Structure formats: structure tokens, C-alpha cells
Amino acid sequence: MRQTLTFLGIESSCDDTAAAVVRQTARRCTILASEVEGQTALHADFGGVVPEIAARAHAERLDHVVERALDRAGLKPGKLGHGELDGIAVTSGPGLIGGVLSGVMLARGLAAGTGLPLLGINHLAGHALTPRLTDGLAFPYLVLLVSGGHCQFLLVEAVNSFRRLGGTIDDAPGEAFDKTAKLLGLPQPGGPSVEAEAALGDPHRFAFPRPLLDRPGCDLSFSGLKTALLRARNSVIAPAGGLRLQDRRDLCAGFQAAVADVLVEKTRRALVIYRAGNPAQPACAVAGGVAANQTLRARLAAVCASLDTRFVAPPLCLCTDNAAMIAFAGIERFRAGLGDPSDLIARPRWPLDTAAPALLGSGKKGAKA
Ligand code: KG4
Ligand code: ZN
DSSP, X not given: OOSOEEEEEEEXXXXXXXXXXXXXXXXXXXXXXXXXXXXXXHHGGGTSOOHHHHHHHHHHHHHXXXXXXXXXXXXXXXXXIIIIOSEEEEEEESSOHHHHXXXXXXXXXXXXXXXXXXXXXXXXXXXXXXXXXXXXXXXXXXXXXXXXXXXXEEEXXXXXXXXXXXXXXXXXXXXXXXXXXXXXXOOSSHHHHHHHHHTTSOTTSSOOOOTTTTSSSSOBOOHHXXXXXXXXXXXXXXXXXXXXXXXXXXXXXXXXXXXXXXXXXXXXXXXXXXXXXXXXXXXXXXESGGGGOHHHHHHHHHHHHHTTOEEEOOOHHHHSSOSHHHHHHHHHHHHTTOOOGGGGSOOSOOOSOTTSOOOOOEETTEEOO
């Protein structure tokens, strides 16, 4: 096996068209290029990602984005199969099937044309392995994946071994932030706007529920919080004849505090399970767009510190959907000799931990594996 490996990664499972080139040497891993084209504007009028629009945009843009990534990485397209690249990795699920298919078809074509090995990557594995790319974490470590489409605790035991300790039984927290923003007349994406308002509000004024805290385990639920927010909003709108600025700030603060309380307590429980296995270098990483939330980050850092566990928060561009994580997962799997051709079938659902019971919900960003 060569010491230095350079992989192209392709990601198109949701609403980001992405391509990246990652190089791993004996000493370090470098992202030579990472290109992401979002589709927010295309879906803005529809209140969520429209699968057909997403698939068409991926099909139209993917080859341009790949070309740009190769160019930024200084690779010559005509020489990919002659030493410029060692392999291609593509997200083959889970996600919106039209987008996944666009990526897999392009990658198959590139692999056939260049003769390079092609690996199908589970999108969630890409997120879960990212802390090894950014911080070189040793197995086993804990990951909280928290975004607009996912929410789960994963115990990462090896490149191909993941144990799901719990996950959302309905919505993802990012969806709840987005819905909250919509109900309060704030701009999308909702997370940043709700966080900004929350900073000026009183988190104690409204009594929001803390769903599933009364039940053991690490599963989470966020759909009830949306309903509670709607009721609280209506209760202040009626007497005032509209939503006052301070009411909005207090609603945001109360909502954010409820989400953080739930995530922090479930993280504590997941940490206890993880620590019981006596990991040599205990570490817990966060991934997904909601990881941008400063209140949440600070509280997760505190709960990790209280349980003597290193807290790792990769840079935000590697927390949200990107192709560098897919290229890196490709390198990791290639080195481990895990290039199973059956991974190349495009799959809408693809749980990382097949032993864990299936998660229910299916949010605005597609099926949750
Ligand atoms: O990982 P991501 O870019 O896309 C997927 O969901 O796959 O995450 C986007 C989500 C959105 O729902 C957005 O509202 C949320 O992350 N988000 C935040 C913040 N920034 C983004 N949620 C809470 N606080 C933030 N500061
Ligand atoms: Zn994702």
C-alpha cells in the first residue's frame, strides 16, 4: 500500500453539490480542495428541500464542481488515472435518491474512464470519521451528529464499526430551529437567526418541555417543542395584537435553552455508556450545522469536561455537508481494504448501525438513517 494516497470525493445526497481532493501522507492529511455549491435559493419558496429540484441541480452542476475541485487541487483531468489520483469516493446513501444517483453515476463514469478504484461511502460515516481528519482522534470516540437532517449519537469503534446509542424519533434539531424561525418571522436558515435573538432574551420566561428526559436512554424528540412554541407564540400574540420584539427574543431564548438542555443531558448519558468501555483517549466530537450554535457548543464542552473527555468541534465547513469528509472516508476504507462493490448501490436509507432499531422520522431533508 502506498504511503501517500490522494482521493477525489463527491457528495450530492441532500442540497449541497460538493467535490473535494484530500491527500494523506504518513504524517498528515491535507484538504487540497473542497468545493461546495449550496441550493438554498432554489428551494427557498418551498419551505424545504424539493427532491426533484435538488436532483436536477446536482445533475447540472456536479461535473463543474468536480472540475473546479480538481483545478484548485492542481490536478490535470487528463492524468487522473496516471498517478494524479489513487481513488474516487462517492456518497452512495443515505439521502434523497435522485441526488445520490447523480453522484454515483458521475463517479462510475469517472472511474470507468480513468481505471481508478471507486468506493461508495455512507454519508453518515463521512460525518462520523471527520474528527479523525481534523484532529486525528483514535478509536473509539463518541460523535453527536446534529443537523437539519440528522440527530444521533454514534460510538465510532473502527472505520467500519459504528454503534448508535440513540437518535431522534421524529425531527432533527435543525428542522426545529428552522420551523421556529418561520413561526416567528425570522429569516432562514433558522438556526443563526434564532440564536441571535435568543442572546437578547430571557430563557426562563416560557416553560418549554424537555422531551424524553423522563425516559431512560439516549433517544431524542423535537416535534413537541415546535408545537409548544406555536402555542406560546399564540398566547402572547392574542393580547398584544401582534408579536412584540421582546416576546420574540424570549421565545427564542426559551426554545434554544430547551433544545440545549435535552442535547446536553442525552450527551451526558451517551458519555457514561462510552466511558464505561474505558477508552484509552476519551473524546467526544460534534458534527452537523447545529454545531455552529455557540450556547450548545459551550454546554457540550462543559459536560465533556465534567466527565474527563476531550471535546472536539471541527471547523464549521467540515461539520456541514462537504465532500472532503467523503474523500477522507474513502482513503480510510481503502487503506483498510474495504472496497465492497455492493456499497455502490444508491440507497435512500442506510443505517450505519444495522443492529440498532430503525429510527422513525423522515424530515424535510429526507430519510434519517
Ligand atoms: O449540516 P447542515 O448544513 O445541513 C443538513 O442539515 O444536512 O445543517 C443545517 C442546519 C439548519 O437547520 C440550520 O438552521 C442549522 O443547521 N443551524 C443552526 C445554527 N447554524 C445552522 N442551528 C442552531 N444554531 C445555529 N447557530
Ligand atoms: Zn450531512
